[in-house]
Amino acid sequence: MNATFIEPFAEAVKSTLAMMASIELTQQPQQDKADSVARGELSSVIGMVSPQLCGSMAITFDKPLSLAMMQNMLGETHGEINADVADMIGEMTNIICGSAKAALSEQGYEFNMATPVVITGENHVIHHHVEGPSTITTFISPKGNAYLEVCFDK
């Protein structure tokens, strides 16, 4: 079931970065999470809940990609990840998840979104606490990679 749900989120990541930050991402095939650990410097997590569904989405960004998003979206040059960059990523997470929510709603799946939480720090790793295997989707760009993981428990 998780695999079915990932595509609307993957489409939302690509369309949001293209539209808002003029960054074209190339989506790679899904990989088993066990074989593919993303160590990022900036991640964002958002919870999703409905009577039907319960899950979380996490996106991890390479540092140069997140700084390029700041430059392209806001015209701001930042050399390091700071509170402003974290804030932008939190807002992007709302937009990405909202876009996937709209797409899934058309398929009859409804959920509400929690508030995003952004994590900064070199080489951190995200672990989803759900039953069963999970997959990770990598997006490649000239500025760096992004990694998407979407897990639903039911």
Next chain:
Amino acid sequence: MNATFIEPFAEAVKSTLAMMASIELTQQPQQDKADSVARGELSSVIGMVSPQLCGSMAITFDKPLSLAMMQNMLGETHGEINADVADMIGEMTNIICGSAKAALSEQGYEFNMATPVVITGENHVIHHHVEGPSTITTFISPKGNAYLEVCFDK
């Protein structure tokens, strides 16, 4: 409003660690988040959603405290934070949030919980993406500190 909601979560952190891991935490007064950045090695985030409420809870644990929890709860000695430790923290997060959910339900506030996401990595920092100021509550124990942040958007 956020301040009102924090106490049931703080009580749940203390009672869960006391009951399940025999670790007594001493709660410190709430501090403005701006003045108090917790840099942890292990954090857990869980989203909370209802028609009334939308928020997230994050708990950051010092490494020695998380390893002591493994020892006391499961009798397992781990020298480093690994997938087993992350899994235990994900489960503890479910229990803590579920306990606070039950307490808030008695006060007329209902919400559903998303799935927990656990973050590992030295010196990472958690940023809640919500409107308005947020506070952080520190818990001290002989094994290390825990840091709780609960934010609701409405």
